[in-house]
Amino acid sequence: MPYVIGADLPDQPAGQRFRALLDRPQILEMPGAHLGIAALLAKRAGFPALYMSGAAMSATMGLPDLGMITVDDVCWYIRQVVRAAGLPVLVDGDTGYGEALNVMHMVRAFEEAGAGAVHLEDQLLPKKCGHLNDKKLADAHDMAAKVAAARKARRHLYIIARTDAAASEGMDGAVARAKLYLEAGADAIFPEALTSREMFAEFARRMPGVKLLANMTEFGRTPFLTAKEFEELGYAMVIWPVSHLRVANRAMEELYATIRETGGTMAALDRMQTRAQLYETIGYHEYEALDASLVKTVVPEGMPQG
Ligand SMILES: C[C@](O)(C(=O)O)[C@H](CC(=O)O)C(=O)O
Numbered sequence: 001m002p003y004v005i006g007a008d009l010p011d012q013p014a015g016q017r018f019r020a021l022l023d024r025p026q027i028l029e030m031p032g033a034h035l036g037i038a039a040l041l042a043k044r045a046g047f048p049a050l051y052m053s054g055a056a057m058s059a060t061m062g063l064p065d066l067g068m069i070t071v072d073d074v075c076w077y078i079r080q081v082v083r084a085a086g087l088p089v090l091v092d093g094d095t096g097y098g099e100a101l102n103v104m105h106m107v108r109a110f111e112e113a114g115a116g117a118v119h120l121e122d123q124l125l126p127k128k129c130g131h132l133n134d135k136k137l138a139d140a141h142d143m144a145a146k147v148a149a150a151r152k153a154r155r156h157l158y159i160i161a162r163t164d165a166a167a168s169e170g171m172d173g174a175v176a177r178a179k180l181y182l183e184a185g186a187d188a189i190f191p192e193a194l195t196s197r198e199m200f201a202e203f204a205r206r207m208p209g210v211k212l213l214a215n216m217t218e219f220g221r222t223p224f225l226t227a228k229e230f231e232e233l234g235y236a237m238v239i240w241p242v243s244h245l246r247v248a249n250r251a252m253e254e255l256y257a258t259i260r261e262t263g264g265t266m267a268a269l270d271r272m273q274t275r276a277q278l279y280e281t282i283g284y285h286e287y288e289a290l291d292a293s294l295v296k297t298v299v300p301e302g303m304p305q306g
């Protein structure tokens with residue numbers, strides 16, 4: 001239904017709806033969907049929640065994932081995804097765009113934009129994709145202070161602390177940091193860039209009772225595991241953060257090459273969503289029908305209808 005109908009909007013804050021999904025026994029599967037159109041398609045495929053990747057939002061703006069985008073940039077993305085899908089979304093908050101006060105501002109801004117959850121990472125700027133080399137880690141206590149600041153600012157937003165420490169401080173370092181961030185008030189932990197099934201298993205064993213997130217990004221350090229496998233290893237959430245963008249980018253690349261080579265788009269038609277399918281995806285005709293019904297119903301009684 002068109003999102004503009006107020007009665008159809010959820011009453012419960014997004015953070016509460018996100019938490020409720022984690023109360024179910026199964027792992028929460030969140031594909032990346034950082035644009036309104038992606039949100040509609042992912043919802044249609046049956047996902048109950050979505051992930052909004054900093055890497056994907058940055059790349060969509062033609063920027064590298066080095067922490068250059070702003071809170072307002074991200075809120076623009078959040079608003080369209082929430083509006084389109086009406087699902088709880090987990091948003092990549094990078095390093096919080098600064099220090100503790102910036103983190104608080106981010107939490108307030110993300111909640112107002114409609115987010116259900118955020119993750120905050122322990123890197124220094126310029127932050128990097130967790131699966132690359134040369135990451136600079138923040139002091140663990142500085143990061144804990146940011147987590148505590150996020151807690152202080154939130155009304156309902158679910159707060160996930162991400163640690164990038166596994167590469168430089170090993171499993172012991174990552175576990176110690178995760179414990180500190182939990183003490184500071186994190187609701188869950190995202191151990192970034194673990195490199196084997198055994199590492200995922202060990203991290204989960206050493207964090208009993210803690211909600212954990214697995215990042216199944218491609219072309220990174222984590223071997224391919226399925227949602228079911230992560231669930232069996234003790235993970236509560238899994239994301240496929242950039243997969244949708246990688247596929248869409250390849251498709252665009254091929255289209256532009258086809259136009260250059262053939263002077264038109266006809267050779268690409270069989271790979272296109274048709275106009276009818278696009279309109280169906282965005283509910284075009286439902287909005288039109290709604291508009292037509294409104295024009296009739298707002299005419300005050302007794303007024304001549306033209
Ligand atoms: C999850 C992540 O933070 C993201 O921004 O999507 C990235 C994903 C990626 O670059 O593949 C990450 O740092 O893992």
Ligand SMILES: [Mg+2]
Binds near residue numbers: 054
């Ligand atoms: Mg990121």
